[in-house]
Amino acid sequence: MLEYIILGILMYGDKSGYDLKQYIQRIMSNFFDASFGSIYPALKRMEHRGIIVSRETVEGGKFKKFYTISDSGKAEFMNWMEQPVEFSKTKPDHLIKVFFCRFLPKEKVRDHLCALKKEVEPVLHVLEHNGPEVKKQYDIYQFSTLKFGVGYYKYILNWCDDLLRALED
């Protein structure tokens, strides 16, 4: 996942490991985070595989290593973008690919969002179905965690609809 995120950020322009960390922390922190201990080794692996290329610079006596996405890196990124949006019951992983949807035609984005909704719906229905039984057999706290899930999945569906509407104009 981290490698695709790095590729995605590099699609917007060259960045150093430090810059990547800043970027992720600044605008992706509500759905993803990564430490230096994961970013630097990832960059090394990725350069070794040829999907990114490094360029060492010295600006004002300051050493910095910039990374550029290669053609094979772009191909790998776009291939990942074509795959369905990842959905997790316990993490907002679906936001990761949506974040980079700029690189996809609107129609494909629509397909992705509709497919995502079709993944969330049955999960919501199972929880709603369990609701009455849990309310009987379990206590208020356990039931409240279930209610959290129901509201959360509904929120994802509404968010998808909002984005789909925004894409219409």
Place this chain on the structure above:
Amino acid sequence: MLEYIILGILMYGDKSGYDLKQYIQRIMSNFFDASFGSIYPALKRMEHRGIIVSRETVEGGKFKKFYTISDSGKAEFMNWMEQPVEFSKTKPDHLIKVFFCRFLPKEKVRDHLCALKKEVEPVLHVLEHNGPEVKKQYDIYQFSTLKFGVGYYKYILNWCDDLLRALED
């Protein structure tokens, strides 16, 4: 985290590794999951440390290993329950401790929920503060992931309020 969850479930009564997996899958699946490959080694570690005790049974020719929480296990669990609710920006970890709040007096639960709100609020405000800037500099998809975060944190706060209200009666 898994070890505390196992302790918490065993607070309700003895269970086998298989039962624990079923239980987690059935009613905690929207905020936590664990595989057998993590549950069985955890049980082994925990028994070695003396916080749980196993008992092997054969019922109808079927072998099963039940685990009981020990007094030191109960002490460790309660100590964890007294600590503030864990909050993660990217996962609904706060539900884990709330799930077991039955073992805490109402006043302590109230404190936990208020403290949780106080942790979520600044995170929400930072996101809301970044909003206008992100809307300008970034595209609709990136902005939509930020909006997801804003709505999500608001949802957590509302859910806390609902639970606090339910505790009043």
Place this chain on the structure above:
DNA sequence: TGTTCCATGTAAACTGTTACATGATTAT
């Protein structure tokens, strides 16, 4: 002169999943 920030990187530890191995029982 000391502290903070910029910047890169490594090693150990932790946490967890996937896949496999085993074997009994139950349902078709």
Place this chain on the structure above:
DNA sequence: ATAATCATGTAACAGTTTACATGGAACA
């Protein structure tokens, strides 16, 4: 017969965090 479910467990791998090590630049 055979497939599915019950039940326990291990080994290999994957991904990550934390803590450490290093060193220059900016600032007070």
